[in-house]
Amino acid sequence: MAYFDVHTQESLIRKWARQLRAVVASDRSQVPIASLAQARGISRIIEIPLHSDGLLARDGNELVIYLNKQLGVSRQRFTCAHEIGHTYLGNPLLNDSSTKGEVGKDKGCYVEFTQQNSIDEYLCDIFAVELLMPREAVESLLNQYGASIRCVQRISSIFGVSLSAAAWRMAELDRENLGVIWFKKMGKPNCPEDVRLRVHWGVFPHQQRTYLPRYDSAKADSLVVKSFLSGQVVEGPEKMDIGSVRGLKHLVCKRFYNTVLCLVFDNVPASRVTDSHLKTLPI
Template sequence: MFNPRRLEFALYRRGLSIAALAERLEVTTRTIRNYLASTSKSEPDVQLLEKILKFPANFFMTTDDLPVLDEDQVSFRANSRTSARLKRLARTYGVIAFMLNNWLEERFELKKADLPDLSEYTPEHAAQVLRAEWGLGIRPITNMVELLESKGIRIFSLEIETSEVDAFCAWNNSTPFIFLNNQKSAERSRFDSAHELGHLVRDIHNMKHEPELLRTDATKPSCERDLDNSRNIEKNANEFASAFLMPKEALLPLKYQSINSIEELIKLKSVFGVSLTALAYRLYKLEIISEWMYTRILLPQIARLGYRKKEPQPMARDTSRVWAQLFTYLDEDKISIIDIAKELNIDSNDIEKLTFGLVNNKPHSIYHLRMVK
């Protein structure tokens, strides 16, 4: 039986409008709307849908529900600037990631997450508490992706070429997910991952308390209050990321040194793996450098040298140990993403875009998988 919800999902995933699909199917837009509303007396040609939307015909002919990822379950950066179309597109990555994760969890013993609820702490304090709980001390974090994976957080990649969706996070069946836009620089991606971690331990992990924690002026219209809350959430997540990646105790000794040049900043940024602008701002907020040095010397130099858009001495991107290991085991068991895609009734390219390009596309028969701890 044709499933209209899956057609709606496929349209969102491919960014295709109802009018565009109607034109390619050579039907009216009303016909497509009737398909979506389950009011049509006929069903669409699923073979044509497969060619147009790049989903197997069987994808549209199952009554199984797709995982749910509503907009209020997701934290988008710069929420007021992100278009509804891009939000829908980003959420389709989440839904497919949930499907893939469920498939993997049926075959592998993946790490279970047990993140603390730090919603009652300030961002700075929350970062300190989490570092202590995870035994990180004040040392720099060499690989954020590996760290988060070791704590049971599922990390997936995004291929969305826009600055409006840097990253986002969500929960599914008590499992936390972080999605990172792999079009960003390595330094930016590390900060994004720490930013989303802040959401997971301070916001999304305890959404019921969010209105109380982020209370705003009740005299304002609700739309303005929502915008203020969104800005506060993002500001707090940025503060958490800054404190988590650049611990205050590790930076305060620098107060007795003279940091007055881009060259000195570049040396320091390589230690903590952050952008020049993020590092300069952190030093300024901790009063290690003066406002005059920050606003009159360092920021103008960063802008003039083009370092806002392109980092000097760019670092290597953090890599995923879990995905590399999983694909090694899958390859040994002669299982490719084409095999997985067939089981899930999706296109293998959709898996590739979620897994940092670490794929084996050769088709194989599916054998029994070992359980991996």
């Protein structure tokens, strides 16, 4: 595929994901990922011990997806969708068996980590998000629950994806300028014993560029820390100073195991059904 610009590629790969989903008729919310892989010419999906989440390889005339057997089911589904995405990006090592052997130690197989192109990695993540969580269905959950922790949990359980993938999809389809930061209780590489709630991962789909320094820590009086200590949904205004995420924001935070999911709103949306209100509703 010729590289024109990333936005054109992004809309193309989203279109391919929607087309692929339509190939296998299913009325289930959780797309039949193995059948979709098969429809893309992948003959086997194999779970093995791996250092990465997964990889797509050529084995003779076959295309095979290897998945890290230690990942949970939802992470495996996302990884599998990501690897299917690679079949669209025209990697010559996948398409042309005459290049076999050029990858050296990997016995002619194309393996994920030999690929330098991080744009492809980004596009394959976009592909997975679009394939696993249909826009209309997520938008209808957003209308029902508003952008909230509850909505993230519903997306995750309905579509069989991780909370991270669900939060990403919710943020990108929300009409407001919503971003997501995951904090994790951990040390720094150069100071492993200095354990704090630190930036682990984040996404701000409505912004051109966001810089989030990994390992930046949440302040001791932050709502992030409060939600970690209480285990409850904690929300309110907070002045942020993490990379390019600065100034007064409205945060909604919830602890999950040793992490905190933090929804970052630019403003307090007047019409939002808050997570604290939801908690008091009868189930």
